[in-house]
Amino acid sequence: MAHKVDVHVGKRIRQRRWLTGMTQQKLAELVGIKFQQIQKYETGANRVSASRLWDIADALDVTVAYFFDGLEQGEASAATQDSAVPVDLLSDKEAMDLIRSYYAIPQNQRRRLFELARVLSDVA
Numbered sequence: 001m002a003h004k005v006d007v008h009v010g011k012r013i014r015q016r017r018w019l020t021g022m023t024q025q026k027l028a029e030l031v032g033i034k035f036q037q038i039q040k041y042e043t044g045a046n047r048v049s050a051s052r053l054w055d056i057a058d059a060l061d062v063t064v065a066y067f068f069d070g071l072e073q074g075e076a077s078a079a080t081q082d083s084a085v086p087v088d089l090l091s092d093k094e095a096m097d098l099i100r101s102y103y104a105i106p107q108n109q110r111r112r113l114f115e116l117a118r119v120l121s122d123v124a
Contacts, residue, residue: 005071007044009053012067014042016060018096030059 017027017038024042028035031052040046041056048056057064102110 002044003047005068006047008071009048009067010042010044012069013038013048013056013060015096016062016066017042018093019100020060021100022060027056027059031055 017024024035024038028038031038032055033052037046041048041052053064053067057066102113105113
């Protein structure tokens with residue numbers, strides 16, 4: 001059974017990869033491994049060594065600490081989440097696609113879209 005830290009780090013690798021629009025194959029090429037290994041890291045099936053995590057962080061343009069963000073919160077934050085929001089929002093592919101699309105919009109239009117979403121959620 002995978003350790004919860006390995007699973008968390010794997011989820012953070014997948015989240016960052018999705019946010020940047022990078023494929024497993026591309027990340028694997030940048031790191032110098034096969035894409036199957038990236039799959040195993042993302043599921044937590046295999047542990048990521050420190051040096052490999054360093055290479056992945058470099059390829060995804062984040063610090064190594066990024067992969068551990070939110071680890072302390074774990075189950076505590078899941079229990080306090082609103083029921084309309086998925087417990088693990090960042091592992092929801094649709095949510096990640098929405099976030100990526102949102103940031104692809106020019107900033108002034110993004111702000112107007114944000115205000116529209118806020119109004120719509122208030123009346124829902």
